[in-house]
Amino acid sequence: MFDSNRISRRTFSVLAASLGLIGSGEAGAGDETAAPFDVALESNVRVGMRDGVRLATDVYRPARGGKAVAARFPVILERTPYGRNITSFRDITAADPKPKTRLEVAAYYVRHGYVVIFQDCRGRHESEGQFIKYLNEGADGFDTCRWIVAQRWSNGRIGTIGLSYAAHTQVALACLNPPGLKAMYVDCGGFSNAYQGGIRQGGAFELKQVTWAYNLGLESPEVQRDPRRLAALKAVDLKAWFASMPWKRGHTPISLLPDYEDYVYDQWEHGNFDGFWKQLGIYAAGFYPQFADAAMVHLSGWYDPYARTATDNYVGLSKRKRGPVKLIMGPWTHGGRSTPYAGDIAFGQAATLDADTGADYFATRLKWFDQHLKGAGTAAAHEPPVRLFVMGGGSGRKTPEGRLDHGGHWRSEADWPIPDAQLTPYFLTANGGLTVARPPVGAEALTYDFDPRHPVPTMGGTVTSGEPLMRGGGYDQREGPDFYGSRQPYLPVAARPDVLVFETEPLADELEVTGAIEANLWISSDAPDTDFTIKLIDVYPPSEDYPEGFALNLTDGILRCRYRDSWESPTPLTSGQVYAVKVEAFATSNLFKRGHRIRLDVSSSNFPHFDVNPNTGAAEGKGLTRRAARNTVFVDANRPSHVVLPLIPKRA
DSSP, rough: OGGGGGGHHHHHHHHHHHHSSSOOSOOOOOOOOOOOOEEEEEEEEEEEESOOEEEEEEEEEETTEEEEEESSSSEEEEEEEOOOOOOOOOOOSSSSOOOHHHHHHHHHHHTOOOOOEEETTSSSSSSOOOTTTTTTHHHHHHHHHHHHHHTTEEEEEEOOOOOOOOOOOOHHTTTTTTTEEEEEEEEEESSSSSTTTSEEETEEEEEEHHHHHHHHHHHHHHHHHOOHHHHHTTTOHHHHHHHTTBBBBBBBBTTTTTHHHHHHHHHHHHOOHHHHHHHHHHHOOGGGGOOOOOEEEEEEEEETTTTTHHHHHHHHHTTTTTSSSSEEEEETTTOTTTTTTEEEEEOOOOSHHHHHTTHHHHHHHHHHHHHHHSSOGGGGSSSSSSSEEEOSSOOOOOOTTTTTEEEEEEEEEESSOOOOOOEEEEEEETTTTEESOOOOTTOOOEEEEEOTTOOOOOSSSSSOOOTTTTOBBBSSSOTOOOOOOOTTTBBBBBGSSEEEEOOOOOOOSSSEEEEEEEEEEEEEEESSSSEEEEEEEEEEEOSSTTTTTTTEEEEEEEEEGGGSSOOSSOOOOOOOOOOOEEEEEEEEEEEHHHHEEEEEEEOOOOOBBBOOOOOOOOOTTTTOOOOOOOEEEEBBBSSBOOOEEEEEEEOO
C-alpha cells in the first residue's frame, strides 16, 4: 500500500515515473504550464480550521523533473474519513477491476493540469479533533476551500469529488457556498434529508449505521493506539449481537467506541423530525437557497441507499441554480457504477457508466471539470439533464456467472420526475390480486400477526455498509443461508404468514415503471405502534434455468405508524381504529416483460436493514420489551388500499 507520509517529493516523482503514471517532463518543454505534468507531493500538510483543529492534507501538484511548477491551477478536492492515502476499493473501471491507488488517481488529474487534494476528515486517521459523523463536514469543508483559494498554486477554482461519505462532505460544504467552488461530481451521497434516506426512513432507523460504526471504528486512531481495545473489538460477533436485540446504550457491540456509540444513539433516539435532523451535513434541503451555484452531477443507482438523495437534490437544485445540474441513475448498488450487475442479477456490459459515457469514470469526471473549471468544450451543456437506466428486458436466462440476465437500456430525459409518467393506482384485493379495477364493497380485510422476535429478513435492496449482515442488490425473494435471519427450510418469503402478497395476472404486454413508488393503505393494529413495509417485485415465470421462477426485488419502503400524520409530532394508534397511511419507497425504473407479474408485498419488518418495531410504543432506541401485533390491511371499496405506479407510455 502506498504511504504518502513516508515518501519525499523527489522520491515520489521518481516512483510515479517508474510506474508509468507521469511523463518524463519532456512533453511541453519550454512551456512550464503545458500538460502532461509530473507530480510533486506535499504530504501531511496541516490545514487549520476555525477552532484551531488541524486536518491532515495531501497536496499533489503539477511538476517538472520533481519540482512543483510555479503556476496557478484549478483544484480537485476530496475530503474522506476512509484515509486520504488509502486505496478505495471503488476506484475501479469496467476494463480494470483492480482499484487505483491514491497515487494513481491523483496523478491522472495532475497530469492534465490540476492540483489534487485528499484530506482526512476531523478525528479520522491523522487529522486532529473528535469525529462526529457527518456534522463537522460543512464548516471544515468551507475552511478548507478558504485555505485553498489563498494558496499560491491555486487559481481560485475548485471542483469536488468523492463517493459515499466523501459525497456527503461535498454537499455539506456546498451548503455554505464556500469560496472557489465551481464544479461537483457527487457520487452516491450528499444527504438531501437524512431523516428520509441514509439514517432513517419512514420513521425507522437504518441499522447500517451500527455496522458502519463498528467497521470504521476498528480503524479509528484511538483504537489503533490501544492493542487491547483493538483485540476486544475484533472479537465482537456482530451476528450474535444483532440476534440479542433490543440493546441498551452502553452495552452494545460498539460500546468500546463510546464516541461512535454516542452518535449512533443520537441518530436512533431522535425519532421525531426536530432540529437535530435539520443540521448542516444531513439536511441539504434546508440549505438549497444558499447552496453554491456550481455545476453539479448527482449520480446514484436504483439499489443505492442514496437514490432518493440524488433525485431529491436534483429536483431541489435544478430549478434554483444557474449552473447545470445533472442526474444520472444507473442499475447499481452503492458505488457500483463500473459493475454490470447488482446482487444476483446482471444487466449486461452496457449497464456501466463507462459504457454509457464511452470513457471510464476518471475520464468522465475529467471532462466535467475541464468544461466547468477550465472552460474547455461545450458539448455537455447541450445534453439532456437526466440520464437513467431502465432495468429489464433481458433473456431471463442464467449467465455463466450464475446471475439472472435481467438486462436493460439507457435513456435520456428532459427532467425528473419524468414529465409524461402516468400515476396509476393498482388496487390490492382480498384474494391477493393487484389490479386497476377498484375493489368491491364488503371485500374482506386481511390480517396477520407480526412478531418482532421473528422479523422478515432483509434480502437485498438499497443496502450498503452492512457487512457481514446484509448486502444490497437484486435477489430472488427466498430465504437462505446468505440472508441473515433466515430459517430452514428456506422457503420463499411469500410463504411467510406475516407477508401479504398481491400480484397482477401475467402481463399481456410489456410495461415500464419509472419513478418513486407510493402505497396508500388503510390499516389497523391492536398495538399502540407498529410498522408497515412494502416491496415492489418483478415476478419471472418458471423457466428451464429457474424452475420455480424468480421474484426480483426492485424497491422497498417502510412507515413507523406513530409518524403517520406528522414526522414532528408522533401519536399512538388506537387499537382497532382504521387509519389511512402512506408508505413511500425509493424510485426505481423497470421494464416488466410480457408474461411477468407485478407484485407488491406488504408486511411489518425488514431486518436488519431497519430496526424492528417492538410494537409497544416505547421511545425510539430505548424499548427493552416486545410484543406481537395483530395488523390488518383493508381492501374494500370504502378503504381501497393501493399502490401508485408511475407508468411510462410507449414512445415512437
